Structure formats: C-alpha cells, structure tokens
Amino acid sequence: MKSFQEIIFLLSSYWGAYGCAILQSYDLEVGAGTFSPYTFLRALGDGSWKAAYVQPSRRPADGRYGENPNRIHKHHQFQVVIKPSPDDIQDVYLKSLEVLGIDYRRHDIRFVEDDWESPTLGAAGLGWEVWCDGMEITQFTYFQQVGGFNCSPVTVELTYGLERLAMFLQKVDNVFDLNWNGKDGVEKITYRDVCLQQEVEFSKYSFEHADIENLKRHFKDAEQECLRLAELQLPLPAYDQCMKASHLFNLLDSRRALSVAERVDRIARVRALAKICCKAQLDAENTNCQG
Amino acid sequence: MDTNQENFLLELLVEEIPARFQEEAIANLKRLMVEKLEKQKIKSENIKTYVSPRRMxxxxxxxxxxxxxxxEKKGPQASAPPNVIAKFLQSLGISPDDCSEKVMDKKIFLVAHIRHPQRHTLDLLPHIVAASIREMQWPKSMHWGTHAFNFVxxxxNILCRFCDESVNIELGEINLKSTDYTFGHRFMSSGKIFAKNPSEYREKIKEAFVIIDPIERKNAxxxxxxxxxxxxxxxxxxxxDLLDEVVGLVENPIVLLGQIPQKFMRLPEEALVTPMRVHQRYFPVRRNGILAPFFAFVANNAAEDDGKEIIxxxxxxLNARLADALFFYETDLQKPLELHLENLKKIVFHEKLGTVFARILRICCVCDFICEEMNLGEDLRELLKRVALLSKCDLSTHMVSEFPELQGIMGGIYAAAQGENKAxxxxxxxxxxxxxxIASLPGALFSIADKxxxxTGFFAIEKGPTGSKDPFALRRAAIGLIxxxxxxxxxxxxRAVVRKTFGLFNFLKCDANTVEAVIAFILDRLKIVLKESGISHxxxxxxxxxDDDIMPIFAKAEILDQTLKNENGKKLITSYKRSKNILEQFGDFGNCSVDRELLTEDGERNLLDELEVLEIALEKLEISGLDPNIEFQTKISLCIALEKKITTFFRDILVxxxxxxxxxxxxxxxxxLTSIFERFLPEIARISVESY
Incomplete structure (x- = not known):
C-alpha cells in the first residue's frame, strides 16, 4: 500500500528524474495548481520549462464541514508542467502510473475528452480527464491560451488529484481514512489527523463567517494593487495580487454574496487582471531578451 | 467485398480523439482522399474507412x-496580344504547336493540349495523403509542441503502404515521417506492429487487440x-448516443457488470440513472422495467483477473456518487418545498428582473391571466397557483445543486413525497x-405561463434575441410555447395574456411597444414552425x-394550404387577383355603386345575384357561432362555389x-367581389398569387 506521502515522493522522484525542477508549493491561496505562477506565467513566452510541485488548492465552495467522504475545501494537486509538450508525453505519463503501482493488466485506463477553460484566467486548453477504473485521477491538458495570449510553444499540464489517486491506491472510501505516513497502529497518521480540523473550520469560515464587506474591500485593494504593480513592470508581485483577487472572489461566491450579474462582472475583472499580468510578463521577457 | 484486392493502407495514429468527433472526422478524411485521387485521375475501388479513439x-x-x-485547357482568344499568349504558353510550359483554335460563342480561342505522361500512383500518393491530412477540418483543434499545425x-504516427511498398509522407510542420509500422492496443499489446499491406494490417491489428471498425465494436x-x-x-x-460515445472510447470493448448496494435503490430513478449515464457512461439494468441493482459498463481492457479489480x-x-446523492436526497426530503422560498428570495434571477421568488410571483399571476382568458374553473386555477409556487423550489435543494440536469424532476419528486396533488x-x-x-394539461398550462x-420579462428589459445571440434561449421558449x-x-x-403579463413589469421603466414586440417575436417563431410542417411560404x-392567435393560425394555415393544392382553390385565387388587376387599371374611380337597371348581360346579372347571396350567407356564418375552423372552411367552400360565375363573367363581359x-x-x-374577399377571407386576399 502506498501512503499519501509516498505517492508524493514517487511522483517527485519520477518527474525529477525526467528533468523537472521539483518546486515547493506556491505560498498563496490558489484554486488549482494552474493558478501558480510556476504554471500560469511560465506557459507564456517561447522559453522551455519543466517543473513539478505539489499545490494545495482551496475551493471554498467545495467544503463540507469534514462530513462528506469525498468533498473537501482544500485538496492537493501534483502538478507537472512541461514546455514544449514532448511527443511521447502520454507514454511518459502512463509510466508514472506504473511507478505508483498501477498494473495495466488489471486496470482500465481511459483518456476521456475534457476541454479545460478557466474564465477567470482567460485560459483554455484541450485534453482529457484520465480515468482509472472509472475514477478521474488526472487532468491532462495542452494549453492553447493563457491570459488571452496564444501559447507557442505549447505547455502540457498534468494535474494528478492526489486524494483521488491515494483513495484508489489504498482502496478506501473515505478521504479522511487515508494513511498519510504509511505507519500502522499508534504511529499511523491519517488524513483525518492532518486535515479534519481545517475542513470543519474553513467550511464554517467560507460559508458562514467570512465578512462579506471585508472580502469586497480586499478584492478592490488587490485589484488596484495588481494594476499599479503591473504598471510598474513587476509582473510577479502584480500576479500575486491577481491570485488574491481570484481567491477572494471564490470566498464571496461560497458566501453566496454575489448576484448572477455581479458574479459575471467580477470574473471579468479577475480575467482583466490576469491578462494585464501576462502582458507585463511578456514585456519583461522581451526586455530581458534584448538586454 | 474482396478485401484481398486492397493495396493501399493509410493509418493515422492520434492521441485519443474525442468520441463525438470521430465519425465526422473519418468521413472528412475519406472525402478529401477521394477528391484528391480523382483529381489525379487515380482509379479507386473498395474504399473502406474505420475510426477508433486512436486511429483513422x-x-x-x-x-x-x-x-x-x-x-485540354482553354486559353486567351487567338486575337489576343502576343505577350498574353506567350504568358499563357509559358505558364503551362508548352509551345504554340501544342495549341489548336476552337470557336466558342462565336469567338476563336486558343486551346492548349497538355500531354500528361503515364504516372505511377506511388509517386502521387505522398502529396495526396499529406494534403488530405493538412486540409482536415475540426470543430475544435489544437497546437502541440513547437508546431504551427492544427489537428484535433x-x-x-502515419503508417502508409501501397502495393507492399512504403509511401513516403513527410509532415515537416510536425517533424513526422511515415513509417511501416503502428502500435496496437495501448495496454494489451506492446511494441511496433509492422504491416506491409492492408490484409496484413487487418490481421495484425486484430491480433494486437484493436477492433478498427466502430460497427464491429458496437455489435460486439x-x-x-x-x-x-x-x-x-x-x-x-x-x-x-451513449452507446455511440462508448464505442468511441474503446478499441477493445469488454462488457462488465457491476453491482449497486441495495441501500441506494431507494433513490428516485432519475437520481440513480443520471450519475450512471451522464457522469460514468454506465448502462442501467432493469428487471421487469424497474431499475435493478446492477449496471453494465464497457472497459477497454481484458484484464488478467477477468476484470474483478476494474469492476x-x-x-x-459509483457508490461515492450515489452516497452523495442519497445524502442530498434524504436531507432535502426533511425540508418542505415551501421553506425553500426563503432562499429563492435571495437568489437573483436577473439584476433587473429581480429574484427567483419575484419571478415565481409573476408566474402565479400569468397562470391566473391564462385561466381568466380561457375561462378555466376555480379548481384548475388553484392547482396552477400551487404548481407555480412550488415550481422553482428545487433550485435551492442539495440534489439540484449537485445534479443541475435534475431540475424540475426533483421538484416533482419532492412534491409527491410531501403529499401534493398528483397533477x-x-x-x-x-x-x-x-x-x-408534457403529458398533462396543468403541465402544459404552467409551462406556457413560465415561458x-x-x-415578456426579457423583452421588457430589452434583452430579446438579436442576430445569432439568444443568451436566455427565448427562441426555444417561444417555439416550445407554440x-x-x-x-x-x-x-x-x-395578446391579451402578454399585455397583462407586461403589466407585471411596470416596476421597470419599459417601452410600451414591448407587447407588440413580444407578439411579433412569437409570430415569427410561429412562421418557422408552420414552414417546418410543410406549409408554403x-x-x-x-x-x-x-391573425395573432396561435390555434386559428394553425387551422387556417392547414385549410388554406390544402385549398391551394387543388385546382378550384388555385382558380379562386386567380379570380381574385384578376379582379384586383382590372380594378387597378381603372385607377381611382371613387364610389361605384351597382345599379341593377344598368345590367345588360346574363353573365353580370348572374354574378351579382350570386354575390348578394354569398354576402348574406357569409354574414350569417360569422354570427352562427360555428367552430371557427369549420366557419373558415365553409367560407372557402362558399366562395369556391361561385367560381363558375366569376369565370363566365370574365369570359363574357367587357368591363x-x-x-x-x-x-x-x-x-x-x-x-x-373583392371587398367580400377582403372582408370575409382576408387571408385569400393577401396571398401573393405569383406562385400559383
């Protein structure tokens, strides 16, 4: 049986050996590994890039007070990004599953169409969800557009859902029963031990207690700061503010504080920020090239 | 078919092609290949195409x-300036000796005779194949790597062989050259599969656990x-559609059977079937029509353990999804539907149109308007109000939040669970x-009110459809309504119902023309529905x-369409039009009353007599209270009966x-004559006669 952390170790060492820089999680709240500048901004421009990292991802609306065996507000993604996408990437990916102990002679792996689109990031890609015995374990995406800019060369993004993968490998039906450290008896640390409290408290926070007026104010602040920093040609600090705005939007959404029209409006505003950050990043790259 | 005669093989190995594109894609490839083969005058027979998730x-x-x-190629006129002629010859690489003169449209043209030598198909194929691949069209396509090339x-890999020889294709844009091999099933086969020709390919790909023919996979x-x-x-x-999708997801279909724990079987059928079909592509199993605790599904892999682990x-x-569904269902059941109204007061339907709750109140009123207009009884009126009140409550239930496609359906189920009237x-x-x-009258009436x-609401805030944009699907709503x-x-x-409904939006400052705009919009859809049913333009x-009432329009359209299909009907139209034309010739003649004393001929006397009788008959008919359709039909019959007299009049009388x-x-x-038509059968008067 593979523990939760062993899955992370195995994937890290596999992709590390492949040549990816193994990075640490980005230190801001994000909704998905894609939001991290390690993926989002790196998908821009013509340089090559190979990286892999675990990204804890927060989706306030998915919280269920720790009561649902499959739903959590914060889950972990193992994110692999490679630019340009290699010709044999499907095979390389499938080998990573073998490394995790998935035996193709006994399982059914499928690539099922799933085009990805992020309205808040102005990003889109084509690819699949990868099914293992009917369970979606990975999102496999060829980026086509980021922040409204066409991607060339194309980045391929593999996002493993670590909880799903671990539940499959450990054959457990409740995410909180996952064995985190691989020990038995009193030494065993479970997902429950690590994450239950935060699930309960953050559900309360994002559904009941997050202060709506504060969130709206923070959103506005982040928005203005982002625009100001982009103006100063500081794409990375500007993008931090864009990520914050996006997370604040998610919280407002989970508080059901937005009408349909307001929702659409704020999505458009975050997308505008993402676009401006991408523009600043591309400008910075061009300056670097010339300098 | 004798597949032994096949000598050309092309296989494109592609990363998994979305199931919904496959059929169209292979048809597209076939069309392009055939087109290009024909252009090169290469004779082809026994063309067979197949598609799977990974190959065409x-x-x-x-x-x-x-x-x-x-x-033969037509050139400039023989009299054209020498430089024009020289240019023509040069462009084809021929000399004046290769041309002859030909008279076309009384002018003399040069015709070039271009001699094409015998060519080998093998030499032509690389270009044909590469061009076909490049020209393929996709509803959605992508770039990959560093390549500026679009494909699904x-x-x-490209495997291409002709008469046991390699066809050398090169797609430089993606650094890909054709090979003599392919790969078999992604998991059940390993290594390269070499195939010299189609028959070897058919044999070996099968051995490599790939069924290339979608029909064969479907039948299996x-x-x-x-x-x-x-x-x-x-x-x-x-x-x-589900079967076709599944056929497009596998190369080697293996049917397996899974079990559903009994505790989930108390979920409503739709709540069981939706996650199975939509989310997991499973096939529900029934026993005597009732859902059984099993599901069939199709794997792509014949596993060593006969699929035990896969199952x-x-x-x-599925259990995880159903556990969610059951939790939501049982939680929802504990809360009477009305209590959700409080939530609906908070959910904004549209910024300007207010909350979902406000909408419910308006729909209640529209139900009332409909009942008033149709003189429906108090019982039905009360029933519809109850429907309207509860109709949108399921939008705030857990189940519908989780499975939006179950909206309405869950509402009905929860209403039944709390003992509401069946209707x-x-x-x-x-x-x-x-x-x-829609199987019940209350269902039909409510749906009409809703629509x-x-x-009316979206028209009131000027958000009606424009051009190809119809974000609120109002066109579909109107067609549904009709x-x-x-x-x-x-x-x-x-019109009466829309006018009253419009009054419900008086909290907005809206254009008073809205009612007419809504009617015109609905009538426009009605025209489409009528044309679709085969009624002439x-x-x-x-x-x-x-007319602007839907049922009379339907009835009249059908009657009139039938009338115009027979000779008498056509004559009637012609007579009316002829009278109109004559009247036009005389221009403005003011008031011409008829004086019996001035009638000289039988033809005019007879017609006048008949017209007077007809007018009285038509007047009586209008106050007879007959069914409007019968009334319309009778009017037409009465007019048709007059036809002979009109023909005689035109034949014998000089106006x-x-x-x-x-x-x-x-x-x-x-x-x-014409005023009788215009008054009693304006439809006939308006028909443009040109096409009859």
Whole structure:
C-alpha cells in the first residue's frame, strides 16, 4: 500500500528524474495548481520549462464541514508542467502510473475528452480527464491560451488529484481514512489527523463567517494593487495580487454574496487582471531578451 | 467485398480523439482522399474507412498507374496580344504547336493540349495523403509542441503502404515521417506492429487487440448485452448516443457488470440513472422495467483477473456518487418545498428582473391571466397557483445543486413525497421538458405561463434575441410555447395574456411597444414552425398577417394550404387577383355603386345575384357561432362555389365598356367581389398569387 506521502515522493522522484525542477508549493491561496505562477506565467513566452510541485488548492465552495467522504475545501494537486509538450508525453505519463503501482493488466485506463477553460484566467486548453477504473485521477491538458495570449510553444499540464489517486491506491472510501505516513497502529497518521480540523473550520469560515464587506474591500485593494504593480513592470508581485483577487472572489461566491450579474462582472475583472499580468510578463521577457 | 484486392493502407495514429468527433472526422478524411485521387485521375475501388479513439484508417484498391492522357485547357482568344499568349504558353510550359483554335460563342480561342505522361500512383500518393491530412477540418483543434499545425489531438504516427511498398509522407510542420509500422492496443499489446499491406494490417491489428471498425465494436457490445441479460424480464437501457460515445472510447470493448448496494435503490430513478449515464457512461439494468441493482459498463481492457479489480474500482466510484446523492436526497426530503422560498428570495434571477421568488410571483399571476382568458374553473386555477409556487423550489435543494440536469424532476419528486396533488407533482416535473414529454394539461398550462413570463420579462428589459445571440434561449421558449398550444389545442388570446403579463413589469421603466414586440417575436417563431410542417411560404405569411392567435393560425394555415393544392382553390385565387388587376387599371374611380337597371348581360346579372347571396350567407356564418375552423372552411367552400360565375363573367363581359355608366356599374360588381374577399377571407386576399 502506498501512503499519501509516498505517492508524493514517487511522483517527485519520477518527474525529477525526467528533468523537472521539483518546486515547493506556491505560498498563496490558489484554486488549482494552474493558478501558480510556476504554471500560469511560465506557459507564456517561447522559453522551455519543466517543473513539478505539489499545490494545495482551496475551493471554498467545495467544503463540507469534514462530513462528506469525498468533498473537501482544500485538496492537493501534483502538478507537472512541461514546455514544449514532448511527443511521447502520454507514454511518459502512463509510466508514472506504473511507478505508483498501477498494473495495466488489471486496470482500465481511459483518456476521456475534457476541454479545460478557466474564465477567470482567460485560459483554455484541450485534453482529457484520465480515468482509472472509472475514477478521474488526472487532468491532462495542452494549453492553447493563457491570459488571452496564444501559447507557442505549447505547455502540457498534468494535474494528478492526489486524494483521488491515494483513495484508489489504498482502496478506501473515505478521504479522511487515508494513511498519510504509511505507519500502522499508534504511529499511523491519517488524513483525518492532518486535515479534519481545517475542513470543519474553513467550511464554517467560507460559508458562514467570512465578512462579506471585508472580502469586497480586499478584492478592490488587490485589484488596484495588481494594476499599479503591473504598471510598474513587476509582473510577479502584480500576479500575486491577481491570485488574491481570484481567491477572494471564490470566498464571496461560497458566501453566496454575489448576484448572477455581479458574479459575471467580477470574473471579468479577475480575467482583466490576469491578462494585464501576462502582458507585463511578456514585456519583461522581451526586455530581458534584448538586454 | 474482396478485401484481398486492397493495396493501399493509410493509418493515422492520434492521441485519443474525442468520441463525438470521430465519425465526422473519418468521413472528412475519406472525402478529401477521394477528391484528391480523382483529381489525379487515380482509379479507386473498395474504399473502406474505420475510426477508433486512436486511429483513422483508410483502405482502398488503387490503380498502380495513371495512363497517359491529354488535358485540354482553354486559353486567351487567338486575337489576343502576343505577350498574353506567350504568358499563357509559358505558364503551362508548352509551345504554340501544342495549341489548336476552337470557336466558342462565336469567338476563336486558343486551346492548349497538355500531354500528361503515364504516372505511377506511388509517386502521387505522398502529396495526396499529406494534403488530405493538412486540409482536415475540426470543430475544435489544437497546437502541440513547437508546431504551427492544427489537428484535433497530436498525430503520433502515419503508417502508409501501397502495393507492399512504403509511401513516403513527410509532415515537416510536425517533424513526422511515415513509417511501416503502428502500435496496437495501448495496454494489451506492446511494441511496433509492422504491416506491409492492408490484409496484413487487418490481421495484425486484430491480433494486437484493436477492433478498427466502430460497427464491429458496437455489435460486439450489443451481443454481449444480449448474452449477459438474456433472462426473461431483464433488459439494459441502451440510449443510442451513449452507446455511440462508448464505442468511441474503446478499441477493445469488454462488457462488465457491476453491482449497486441495495441501500441506494431507494433513490428516485432519475437520481440513480443520471450519475450512471451522464457522469460514468454506465448502462442501467432493469428487471421487469424497474431499475435493478446492477449496471453494465464497457472497459477497454481484458484484464488478467477477468476484470474483478476494474469492476470493484467502478463500483467504488459509483457508490461515492450515489452516497452523495442519497445524502442530498434524504436531507432535502426533511425540508418542505415551501421553506425553500426563503432562499429563492435571495437568489437573483436577473439584476433587473429581480429574484427567483419575484419571478415565481409573476408566474402565479400569468397562470391566473391564462385561466381568466380561457375561462378555466376555480379548481384548475388553484392547482396552477400551487404548481407555480412550488415550481422553482428545487433550485435551492442539495440534489439540484449537485445534479443541475435534475431540475424540475426533483421538484416533482419532492412534491409527491410531501403529499401534493398528483397533477401538481407532474406539472412541476414536466416544466423543463419538451412538448412531447408534457403529458398533462396543468403541465402544459404552467409551462406556457413560465415561458410567457420569461419572454415578456426579457423583452421588457430589452434583452430579446438579436442576430445569432439568444443568451436566455427565448427562441426555444417561444417555439416550445407554440408547440404546446398546438398539442393541447388551446384557444388562448395571446395578446391579451402578454399585455397583462407586461403589466407585471411596470416596476421597470419599459417601452410600451414591448407587447407588440413580444407578439411579433412569437409570430415569427410561429412562421418557422408552420414552414417546418410543410406549409408554403405564401400561406404562412398571409395567415400570420391576418391573425395573432396561435390555434386559428394553425387551422387556417392547414385549410388554406390544402385549398391551394387543388385546382378550384388555385382558380379562386386567380379570380381574385384578376379582379384586383382590372380594378387597378381603372385607377381611382371613387364610389361605384351597382345599379341593377344598368345590367345588360346574363353573365353580370348572374354574378351579382350570386354575390348578394354569398354576402348574406357569409354574414350569417360569422354570427352562427360555428367552430371557427369549420366557419373558415365553409367560407372557402362558399366562395369556391361561385367560381363558375366569376369565370363566365370574365369570359363574357367587357368591363371596359364604351358607355361610362355601364363601365362603372361593372367596376362596381368587381369591387363588390373583392371587398367580400377582403372582408370575409382576408387571408385569400393577401396571398401573393405569383406562385400559383
């Protein structure tokens, strides 16, 4: 049986050996590994890039007070990004599953169409969800557009859902029963031990207690700061503010504080920020090239 | 078919092609290949194409040589300036000796005779194949790597052989050259599969666990279903679209059977079937029509353990989804539907149109308006109000938040669970369904109210459809509305109901023309519905212009369409039009009353007599209270009966008499004739006669 952390170790060492820089999680709240500048901004421009990292991802609306065996507000993604996408990437990916102990002679792996689109990031890609015995374990995406800019060369993004993968490998039906450290008896640390409290408290926070007026104010602040920093040609600090705005939007959404029209409006505003950050990043790259 | 004759093999190996694109894609490839083969005059026979998630296959029997032939090409006129002629010759690389002169349209043209030598198909194929691949069209396509090349998903290999030889294709844009091999099933086969020719390919790809023919895969699945579920009373739900999708997801279909724990079987059928079909692509199993605790599914892999682990995995996934569903369902059941109204007061339907709750109140009113207009009884009125009140409550239930496609359906189920009247439950359950699925009068009436409210509302805030944009699907709503009215044969004064409904939006500052805009919009949709049912354009235009109530329009359109299909009907139209034309010739003649004393001929006397009788008959008919359709039909029959007299009049009577008094008298008769039509059968008067 593979523990939760062993899955992370195995994937890290596999992709590390492949040549990816193994990075640490980005230190801001994000909704998905894609939001991290390690993926989002790196998908821009013509340089090559190979990286892999675990990204804890927060989706306030998915919280269920720790009561649902499959739903959590914060889950972990193992994110692999490679630019340009290699010709044999499907095979390389499938080998990573073998490394995790998935035996193709006994399982059914499928690539099922799933085009990805992020309205808040102005990003889109084509690819699949990868099914293992009917369970979606990975999102496999060829980026086509980021922040409204066409991607060339194309980045391929593999996002493993670590909880799903671990539940499959450990054959457990409740995410909180996952064995985190691989020990038995009193030494065993479970997902429950690590994450239950935060699930309960953050559900309360994002559904009941997050202060709506504060969130709206923070959103506005982040928005203005982002625009100001982009103006100063500081794409990375500007993008931090864009990520914050996006997370604040998610919280407002989970508080059901937005009408349909307001929702659409704020999505458009975050997308505008993402676009401006991408523009600043591309400008910075061009300056670097010339300098 | 003798596949032994096949000598050409093309296989594109592609990363998994979305199931929904496959059929169209292979048809596209075939069309392009055939087009290009024909252009090169390569004779082809026995073309066979196949598609699977990972490959597109084109097999054919092609002639090895294209015989020499002479192509004729028309050039400039023989009298053209020498530089023009020289340019023409140069562009074709020929000398003046290769040209002859030909007379066309009384002018002399040069015709070039271009000699094409015998060519080898093998030499022509690389260009044909590469161009076909490059020209393929996709509903959605992508780039990959560093390549500026579009395809549905990355192409990974091209296997191409002709007469046991390699066809050397090079797609420079993606650094890909054709090979002599392919790969088999992703998991059940390993290594390269070499194939020299189509027959070897067919054999070896099969050995590599790939069924290239989608029809064969489909039949294999169906045969397995039949075999596994052969017990009497046992059946599998096999919707065609789901089956086709599954066929496009596998290269080697293996049918497996999973179990559903009994505790989930108390979920409503829709709540079981939706996650199975939509989310997991499973096929529900039934025993005597009732869902059984099993599901069939199609894997792509014949596993060593006969699929035991695959089954377990799939069961676990479905169980997780059903556990969620059951939790939501039971939580929802504890809360009476009305209590959700509080939430709906918080959910904004549209910024300007207010909350979902505000909408519910308006729909209640529209139900009332409809009942008033149709003189429906108090019982039905109360029932519809109850439907309206509860109709949208399920939007805030857990179940519908999780499975939005179950909206309405869950509302109906929850209403039944709390003991609502059966008619109320089915009307709630039917509200989003298509006209064919609406099975009750209250369901039909509520659906109409819902649609009138939404159309009028969005028109009131000037958000009606424009061009190709119809973000609130109002066109579909209008067509639904029309079809429901037709199906239930409802005599509904649409304008009256819309006018009252419009009054509900008086909190907005809106354009008073909204009512007319809504009516015009609905009538425009009605024209489409009528045309779709085969009614001619002229009839549609005429009836819609003369009426704005849906059922009479339908009836009149059908009657009129039939009338115009027979000779008498056509003559009637012609007579009317002829009278009109004559009247036009005389221009402005003021008031021409008919003086019997001035009648000189039988033909005019007879016609006038008949017209007077007809007018009285038509007047009586209008106050007779007959069914409007019968009334309309009778009017037409009465007019048709007059036809002979009209024909005789035109044959025997000279309207343009030298005697002015007689002339005006005769014009008066024609005026009477046309005014009778215009008054009693305006539809006939409006029909443009040109097409008859």
């Amino acid at each position: 296959v084109f097999l054919a029997q092609l002639e090895q040589q294209v015989p020499a032939f002479v192509e 998903r990355p192409i990974r 699945i169906l045969a397995k279903f039949t075999k596994n579920f052969s017990k009497p009373g046992v059946s599998v739900d096999v919707p065609e 377990k995995g799939n069961e676990r996934v 109320v439950c089915s009307a709630i359950g039917e509200q989003y369904k298509t006209v064919d699925e 009138i409210e939404i159309i 079809k429901i009215i037709k199906k239930y044969d409802l005599s509904l004064q649409l 002229e009839v549609v235009a005429a009836v819609v212009e003369c 343009n008499s030298n005697d002015e008094k007689i002339r005006f008298n005769r014009i008066g008769i024609l005026l009477k």
